[in-house]
Amino acid sequence: xxxxxxxxxxxxxxxxxxxxxxxxxxxxxxxxxxxxxxxxxxxxxxxxxxxxxxxxxxxxxxxxxxxxxxxxxxxxxxxxxxxxxxxxxxxxxxxxxxxxxxxxxxxxxxxxxxxxxxxxxxxxxxxxxxxxxxxxxxxxxxxxxxxxxxxxxxxxxxxxxxxxxxxxxxxxxxxxxxxxxxxxxxxxxxxxxxxxxxxxxxxxxxxxxxxxxxxxxxxxxxxxxxxxxxxxxxxxxxxxxxxxxxxxxxx
Amino acid sequence: xxxxxxxxxxxxxxxxxxxxxxxxxxxxxxxxxxxxxxxxxxxxxxxxxxxxxxxxxxxxxxxxxxxxxxxxxxxxxxxxxxxxxxxxxxxxxxxxxxxxxxxxxxxxxxxxxxxxxxxxxxxxxxxxxxxxxxxxxxxxxxxxxxxxxxxxxxxxxxxxxxxxxxxxxxxxxxxxxxxxxxxxxxxxxxxxxxxxxxxxxxxxxxxxxxxxxxxxxxxxxxxxxxxxxxxxxxxxxxxxxxxxxxxxxxxxxxxxxxxxxxxxxxxxxxxxxxxxxxxxxxxxxxxxxxxxxxxxxxxxxxxxxxxxxxxxxxxxxxxxxxx
Amino acid sequence: xxxxxxxxxxxxxxxxxxxxxxxxxxxxxxxxxxxxxxxxxxxxxxxxxxxxxxxxxxxxxxxxxxxxxxxxxxxxxxxxxxxxxxxxxxxxxxxxxxxxxxxxxxxxxxxxxxxxxxxxxxxxxxxxxxxxxxxxxxxxxxxxxxxxxxxxxxxxxxxxxxxxxxxxxxxxxxxxxxxxxxxxxxxxxxxxxxxxxxxxxxxxxxxxxxxxxxxxxxxxxxxxxxxxxxxxxxxxxxxxxxxxxxxxxxxxxxxxxxxxxxxxxxxxxxxxxxxxxxxxxxxxxxxxxxxx
Numbered sequence: 001x002x003x004x005x006x007x008x009x010x011x012x013x014x015x016x017x018x019x020x021x022x023x024x025x026x027x028x029x030x031x032x033x034x035x036x037x038x039x040x041x042x043x044x045x046x047x048x049x050x051x052x053x054x055x056x057x058x059x060x061x062x063x064x065x066x067x068x069x070x071x072x073x074x075x076x077x078x079x080x081x082x083x084x085x086x087x088x089x090x091x092x093x094x095x096x097x098x099x100x101x102x103x104x105x106x107x108x109x110x111x112x113x114x115x116x117x118x119x120x121x122x123x124x125x126x127x128x129x130x131x132x133x134x135x136x137x138x139x140x141x142x143x144x145x146x147x148x149x150x151x152x153x154x155x156x157x158x159x160x161x162x163x164x165x166x167x168x169x170x171x172x173x174x175x176x177x178x179x180x181x182x183x184x185x186x187x188x189x190x191x192x193x194x195x196x197x198x199x200x201x202x203x204x205x206x207x208x209x210x211x212x213x214x215x216x217x218x219x220x221x222x223x224x225x226x227x228x229x230x231x232x233x234x235x236x237x238x239x240x241x242x243x244x245x246x247x248x249x250x251x
Numbered sequence: 252x253x254x255x256x257x258x259x260x261x262x263x264x265x266x267x268x269x270x271x272x273x274x275x276x277x278x279x280x281x282x283x284x285x286x287x288x289x290x291x292x293x294x295x296x297x298x299x300x301x302x303x304x305x306x307x308x309x310x311x312x313x314x315x316x317x318x319x320x321x322x323x324x325x326x327x328x329x330x331x332x333x334x335x336x337x338x339x340x341x342x343x344x345x346x347x348x349x350x351x352x353x354x355x356x357x358x359x360x361x362x363x364x365x366x367x368x369x370x371x372x373x374x375x376x377x378x379x380x381x382x383x384x385x386x387x388x389x390x391x392x393x394x395x396x397x398x399x400x401x402x403x404x405x406x407x408x409x410x411x412x413x414x415x416x417x418x419x420x421x422x423x424x425x426x427x428x429x430x431x432x433x434x435x436x437x438x439x440x441x442x443x444x445x446x447x448x449x450x451x452x453x454x455x456x457x458x459x460x461x462x463x464x465x466x467x468x469x470x471x472x473x474x475x476x477x478x479x480x481x482x483x484x485x486x487x488x489x490x491x492x493x494x495x496x497x498x499x500x501x502x503x504x505x506x507x508x509x510x511x512x513x514x515x516x517x518x519x520x521x522x523x524x525x526x527x528x529x530x531x532x533x534x535x536x537x538x539x540x541x542x543x544x545x546x547x548x549x550x551x552x553x554x555x556x557x558x559x560x561x562x563x564x565x566x567x568x569x570x571x572x573x574x
Numbered sequence: 575x576x577x578x579x580x581x582x583x584x585x586x587x588x589x590x591x592x593x594x595x596x597x598x599x600x601x602x603x604x605x606x607x608x609x610x611x612x613x614x615x616x617x618x619x620x621x622x623x624x625x626x627x628x629x630x631x632x633x634x635x636x637x638x639x640x641x642x643x644x645x646x647x648x649x650x651x652x653x654x655x656x657x658x659x660x661x662x663x664x665x666x667x668x669x670x671x672x673x674x675x676x677x678x679x680x681x682x683x684x685x686x687x688x689x690x691x692x693x694x695x696x697x698x699x700x701x702x703x704x705x706x707x708x709x710x711x712x713x714x715x716x717x718x719x720x721x722x723x724x725x726x727x728x729x730x731x732x733x734x735x736x737x738x739x740x741x742x743x744x745x746x747x748x749x750x751x752x753x754x755x756x757x758x759x760x761x762x763x764x765x766x767x768x769x770x771x772x773x774x775x776x777x778x779x780x781x782x783x784x785x786x787x788x789x790x791x792x793x794x795x796x797x798x799x800x801x802x803x804x805x806x807x808x809x810x811x812x813x814x815x816x817x818x819x820x821x822x823x824x825x826x827x828x829x830x831x832x833x834x835x836x837x838x839x840x841x842x843x844x845x846x847x848x849x850x851x852x853x854x855x856x857x858x859x860x861x862x863x864x865x866x
Contacts, residue, residue, distance in 0.1 A: 056458060077464070078457035088458055096451040107448050110441065111460035117444065155455075162459055310665060312672065361847060364608050364664040368798060369847045371791075375840035383833040500791060504676060507669070542687070543680035552673025556666060557658050 007034045009166060009197050010055070015064035017050055017221075024050045026221045028064070032166075032199060035192055039200040039208035041232075042218035043241055048201040049091050051218070052168050055199075056088050057081045068166070082112050087164035091171045091201075093151035095143035101154055102139040105129055105161050112162025129157040132187070148175050156187070167191065169200045173207040185211050209233060217241070264519060267526070271424055275417055285416035287533045292423035293481065293488075294505055295525035298513075299427070299434045300477035301506030302521045306438070307467050308450035309362060312503050313370030317347035317475040319497035320377050321482025326394040326492055327387070336400050340483035347479020348472050350377065355468040371503070378498035393493025397486050419488065426484065427522065430477060435518045437473075446470060501545065508548040511555045514564025523564050579707055580824055586713040588820025589720035590782055591796050592813045595804075596723060597771035598797035601649075603744040603806045604764030607656050608668040612772070613793030614678035619645050619776020620785045621686050627693050627777075634693065634777065635715075642773030649769025653762055675790060682787040690784040693777070712781050720813070723774055727767075728809045740764065744807040795839050802846045 010032040017025040025047045032038050040048050053059040055066060057078040066074045073081055087108075095104050105126045109115040115122035130136045133153040138146060143154060152175070159167060172188075173181050188198060188211050202208040208215065208229070215232040217225040219241040225232050232238055271288070278284050301314050325343030328334055334342075358369050381388045388394070400412035400422070410418045437443050445466050448456040457463045486492050506521070513524025528551060536544040555562065598612045609615075622644060623637035632640070652674075659666045697711040731737040742750040743760040751757050779785070779793070799819060804811030819842065826838045 058454060058457070077462070078454075079460045079462045082458055082460040090455070094452045094455040096448055096455065098451055099447075107444065107456075108459045111445065111448070111456075116441070158455075158459065310669065357844070357848065363662055364668045365847050367665065367668055368608075369844050372795060372840040372843040375836055379834060379837040379840075383831075500676075500788070504672065508673075511669075540680075540684060543684035546677050546680035546684075549673045549676030549678075549680065552676070553655075553670055556670050556673070557655075560660065 008032070009034050009036075009069055010199070011067040012055070013065050013067075015051075015054055015061045015066065017047075017054055017059055018062045024221050025054065025061075028221075028223060030216065030223070032197060035195065035197055036214065037188065037192055037198045037200065037212045038214045038216060039202055039212040039229075040216045040218055041202060041205055041208060041238075044203070045220075046218040046241075047221040048218055049170060050221075052088060052170055052199075052201065055081075055168065056086060079111075082162055082164075085163070085165035086168070087112070087159035087162045087166070088168035089152065089155040089159055089170055089172075091174070093148065093155045095146070095151050095154055095158070097144035098142055100140050100142055101135055101146065102126055102130065104143050104154055104158050108158040108161030112164075125161065129160055132160070133157040134183075149177075149180055152176070160191075164196065166197045166199070169198065171203060172200050173202050181207050205233070260519070268428075275420065280417075282416055285420045287530055289416070289420045289423045289488075290533070291525050291529040292420075292427040293485070294509060294529050295522040296423070296427040296430045297478065297481045297502075298506040298509040298521035298525055299430045300474055300481060302510045302515065303434065303437060303477070304471050304474035305507075305510060305515060306443070306446050306450065307470055308453075309366045309467075310507065311370045312367045312507070313372075313374045314474075314478050314506060315498050315500070315502035316350055316370075316374045316377055317478035318482040318485070318502050319374070319381070319494070320350050321347040321479025322486040322492045322497040323377075323381055323388065323394070323482075324479070325483030326397045326486040329398055329487070330394060333398075336398060336483075336487045340480060340487065343483030343486070344476045344480035347482065348476040350479075351472045351475025354475070355471050359464065359468070374498055374503065378494050381498075382494045391494060393491060393496070394486070395491045397490050397492070399490060400487055423484075426481075431519070431522055433473075433477070434521075438516075438518055442466070442470075504548060504552075508552050508555075510562075511560075512551050512562055514562030516561065517564040520562055520564045524562070527563075575706060578705070580828060581821075582707060582709065582713070584821045584824035585817060586709075586716050586820075587824060588817035589717045589813075590778060590816070591800060591819050592816025593716070593720040593723060593771070593775045593778060594793055595797040595800035595812050595816060596727060596809075597649075597768040597775065598794075599801040599804065599806070599809075599812055600727070600771065601764055601768035602801055604740060604768075605653075605656070605761040606664055606667075608664050608671065608798075609652070610668055610671040610794055611652075611674040611678055611790070612671075612797050613790030613795075614675045614682070615645060615648065615769075615772045615790075616775045616779050616793050617682060617785060617787070617790045618648075618678060619773050620780035621682060621691075621776075623777035624686075624691055624693055624780050624785060634695075634781065637777045638719075638774055641776045642770045645773030645776065646766050646769040649765045649772065650762065652769075653765035657758075657761075675794070679787045679790065686785075686787065688787060690786050691780070692784050693781045695781060712778075716778055716782065719774060719778060720816075723771060724809060724813050727771070730767075731807075731809060736763065741807060792836065792839065795843055799839055799843045799846060802843075 008031050010030070012028055012030040015025055015028040016023065028051065040051060042048055050059060054061050057073070057076050057080070060075060064074070065072060068084055068086065071084065073084060096107065099107070106117055106122055109122045109125055110117050115125065127136075130139055133156055135150060135153060135157065138150065143151065146154060156169070172184060176184060185207055188200075192198060200208055200212065212229060214227065215229050216223055217232055217235070217238045219237075224237045224241065225235045275285075297318070301311065304311055321343035324346030325336075325339040328339040328342050329336060354370070354373070358366055361369055382391055384390065399414070402411045412418045412422055445456070445461045448459070448461055449463050449466060453463055482497060485497070509524035509528055510521040511524070512528060513522065514520030517523070528547070532544055532547050536547045540546065559565070594616060598609060601607055601609055619641040622641050626632040626637045626640060627634060656667050656670065659670055695710070695712055699708040699710040700714070701708055731741050739750070739755045740760055740763065742753060742755055743757055747757055750760070796819065800812055800815035803815035803818070819839070822842065823835055823838050827835050
């Protein structure tokens with residue numbers, strides 16, 4: 001079964017993931033339309049990152065299918081998925097620590113978008129991306145010396161360097177100041193205007209409720225609610241999932 | 252962006268190369284010099300071949316397996332079928348690569364200390380089999396009387412590679428230069444950057460479009476092939492091999508020591524380590540401590556890893572890392 | 575009867591292996607240091623006992639405290655050395671101790687030459703009543719020491735306050751730190767006790783099998799195998815692992831000949847690394863690590 005409607009970009013059908021005896025995701029169905037911004041919310045351990053890992057080929061689902069742009073990518077490895085136009089950032093930023101900021105981005109341009117390291121095209125695009133995420137003054141610094149928020153921005157630039165159509169941002173707002181969160185919201189909207197489709201996760205809901213068209217609430221590996229942001233945030237199930245977690249944290 | 256190495260390094264390299272090409276004309280028939288330098292080049296080549304795979308971030312403690320299999324493959328082919336050493340050495344390399352293929356299948360998902368341990372143990376498998384398969388491999392007696400390299404005719408001059416120490420010196424110098432060139436192209440190419448990316452952050456590399464598994468596997472095959480080749484050259488150079496000699500811990504350890512000392516991430520690092528340490532071992536330590544002179548290598552590993560983990564070569568090239 | 579004798583021999587060999595592994599397992603459990611020079615340290619203890627017994631006529635059991643003390647000191651020095659090692663800790667300690675193994679091998683080569691040496695035992699073998707099974711005195715000492723050392727370590731870890739702190743460190747370093755346990759001191763204690771166990775294994779090594787400078791690698795591999803088999807921090811599992819390996823090796827030797835013995839440990843180690851990286855006996859299923 002392919003993606004029938006032409007404007008559905010990503011289609012997850014019946015995705016389940018099991019680690020040893022634990023079920024991390026249970027029968028997830030999810031469609032993301034072209035140029036849509038969807039946010040996955042849920043408490044720690046709800047399966048948000050696992051969902052990202054499955055889409056990106058880092059975790060293989062035990063059942064279910066993933067279609068991207070009408071193509072079945074279920075068991076593909078990460079680099080092929082990247083070449084299809086999916087890029088992501090990680091919950092904890094994973095830059096190449098010994099490479100400079102610019103080199104990090106050039107890696108994305110080279111391996112993801114086929115722009116060779118020394119080429120003028122790569123150079124120009126790298127400058128553009130550095131400008132976009134506001135890292136131009138730090139181009140020659142090794143990535144390990146950047147602050148955490150800078151590393152996050154670098155990771156977004158590096159993901160964009162692979163020329164994706166679909167971008168997954170894991171914990172976009174974590175560790176950002178209120179001001180930086182505003183900037184991030186602007187960036188996300190800009191990216192959508194440029195034609196990107198985005199899937200976000202956000203633990204604290206601060207950013208996602210502002211920018212996203214749709215929220216998907218995840219709890220213990222299952223989708224418990226899906227819809228417009230204010231609708232989902234008022235749902236009793238979602239609130240209790242969050243409160244439940246807070247109680248656990250206190251004990 | 253890809254610059255040629257900065258001038259001091261190029262100058263140093265050229266000077267060293269000229270020295271090694273012309274020093275035989277000054278030294279005439281100094282047998283010790285030829286012997287020591289031939290083996291220096293040899294271990295330099297071995298270290299360069301080893302480092303190709305170490306650049307992926309996985310340290311192998313078992314390259315003696317490729318070396319020994321290369322030596323035995325080459326020696327037995329020469330013994331039973333009397334082929335030219337040039338052909339059998341190539342075959343030795345292929346035997347090494349086949350074992351490398353087994354590694355990629357079996358150890359593909361191991362990293363770090365687990366990978367190192369698995370490789371250390373995997374040397375025992377070919378060694379024990381060769382040790383016990385006496386009818387074919389002569390077991391612990393080893394293979395003796397392996398034919399040396401045949402003479403090479405260049406125009407009207409015949410170079411006796413089998414006998415002349417000077418000729419062997421040049422042969423190994425050439426071998427090492429070829430492997431050095433491969434090592435250089437490897438590091439500077441797109442492939443080398445892929446290897447660097449997956450060494451620094453594997454998951455991120457795969458998400459940026461680097462085929463991690465393929466890159467790792469092919470790199471290991473290349474490294475195993477070149478190490479097997481070195482094993483073949485060794486067999487024909489020495490004329491005698493036996494299991495404890497070619498499957499020894501020494502063969503696995505030396506490339507690691509030389510490379511760590513010289514500088515893991517530098518084009519010439521492994522060779523630099525060999526050029527400094529092997530003569531030091533042979534000339535100084537061997538005369539001071541006839542038995543147990545290899546203590547030098549153990550000390551060097553400890554000191555290098557504790558005090559300058561990027562090797563001494565990094566002192567030369569510290570400045571322009573981020574150009 | 576042959577089979578029974580074989581089992582007795584395998585059992586005593588296995589007890590010996592367990593003793594060889596104890597020190598490694600404790601040090602690895604507490605500090606995550608991969609001590610590849612473990613076998614060389616045991617050999618060093620063996621040579622020390624050999625010298626004491628041969629040149630100073632010290633009775634065999636008298637050598638044990640001396641070597642144990644000597645190895646405690648060496649292990650503490652090793653801990654000071656490994657404290658300076660950077661990340662990734664496991665791999666870097668493995669490489670550093672690989673260097674140390676080379677240093678020790680060559681030192682022993684200089685001091686004791688490459689000749690094979692063993693501490694001879696004059697006492698005749700004991701025949702078990704009503705059977706024709708033989709038990710040598712070495713085997714008795716071996717099984718005795720091994721059981722004793724394992725039990726002592728078990729009681730130490732389970733029943734004493736120090737042991738509880740050690741176990742907490744083994745299970746979760748960060749949590750132990752938060753609970754106010756001085757992890758650095760625990761690592762020192764781990765190395766010291768591990769050193770004592772290495773010191774016990776040394777003289778028994780010299781009595782069980784031939785000493786030669788490059789024989790340590792195999793002992794290290796055996797220790798690593800049993801530690802992985804048992805799973806970190808599981809003392810009884812070590813005894814079980816030692817016996818299992820002893821039986822596997824004895825059976826191989828019986829069926830194929832001595833030449834193939836070394837293949838067993840190599841193959842077992844590789845299969846353990848590939849199949850059961852968390853240890854076969856470890857109770858918890860691999861904690862669901864969420865990658866990414």
